[in-house]
Amino acid sequence: MNVLDFQRMKNESTKISMVTCYDYWSAKILDKSKIDCILVGDSAAMVIHGHKTTVPATVPMMIHHIEAVSRGAPHKFIIGDMPFCSYRMGQSKTMETVDSMMKAGSHAIKLEGADDNVEIIQHIVKSGIPVMGHLGLTPQSIHALGGFKVQGKDEIAAKKILEQALCLEEAGCFAIVLECVPYQVAKKITESLQIPTIGIGAGPYTNGQVLVFQDLLGLQNDFKPKFLKTYMQGFELIEQSLNLFDQEVKNEVFPNIQEHCFQKA
Numbered sequence: 001m002n003v004l005d006f007q008r009m010k011n012e013s014t015k016i017s018m019v020t021c022y023d024y025w026s027a028k029i030l031d032k033s034k035i036d037c038i039l040v041g042d043s044a045a046m047v048i049h050g051h052k053t054t055v056p057a058t059v060p061m062m063i064h065h066i067e068a069v070s071r072g073a074p075h076k077f078i079i080g081d082m083p084f085c086s087y088r089m090g091q092s093k094t095m096e097t098v099d100s101m102m103k104a105g106s107h108a109i110k111l112e113g114a115d116d117n118v119e120i121i122q123h124i125v126k127s128g129i130p131v132m133g134h135l136g137l138t139p140q141s142i143h144a145l146g147g148f149k150v151q152g153k154d155e156i157a158a159k160k161i162l163e164q165a166l167c168l169e170e171a172g173c174f175a176i177v178l179e180c181v182p183y184q185v186a187k188k189i190t191e192s193l194q195i196p197t198i199g200i201g202a203g204p205y206t207n208g209q210v211l212v213f214q215d216l217l218g219l220q221n222d223f224k225p226k227f228l229k230t231y232m233q234g235f236e237l238i239e240q241s242l243n244l245f246d247q248e249v250k251n252e253v254f255p256n257i258q259e260h261c262f263q264k265a
């Protein structure tokens, strides 16, 4: 997949699948899978580093994750998430960050919001770097939004998100993530845009879906938002395996002399 395939897939009504990834071994699994593209999300701050929001994500943190993912998934299109405030630092500092994220292995970058970001998005796009937008619930603005809440519920708020989406398309974004908006709003936006939308908590009418790797595999047993479907009970499966290892060590079942041990010559 390359950046042109996003538009092709929308034109052909083929849905786009995107999954977040932050590390080498998960990237190797994704690389073998049929998932279309990988987002190295700033959700790493929460999922991997245990922070309560994505605000603590930093450029060095993101670079570290992008490098690991690009080593593990050499065949996938990788989108690197620009962390909190990193694209609000003036043009030259922002471009230094974009440059380092691309050199780390991203094929595109993602940033949250529209309005005052339109100018920098245009500049990044004109510099030959594909930009993915992100509207609706923009977690980096969590303190301004007053919490992780569904956005665009009333007519005025929905109209504002639609206008922002049209602005991002005009600015040159190749796709837009729509997070936690009513499905009717996501449908209207998707129908109004030429470029594809990729939803999370935005219903079935977007051009694609994105989920966090650990969420879809049930690895975070304390995170169960309405929009999430878990495809395995990863937390319990891993816990059971760890407990079995503990039991076999204590009962001297593991290691087995024949199977797991080296012999003297």
Ligand code: KIV
Pocket: 020, 039, 040, 041, 042, 043, 044, 081, 134, 177, 179, 200, 210, 212
């Ligand atoms: O950082 C992230 O994981 C994201 C997705 C929720 C789209 O931005």
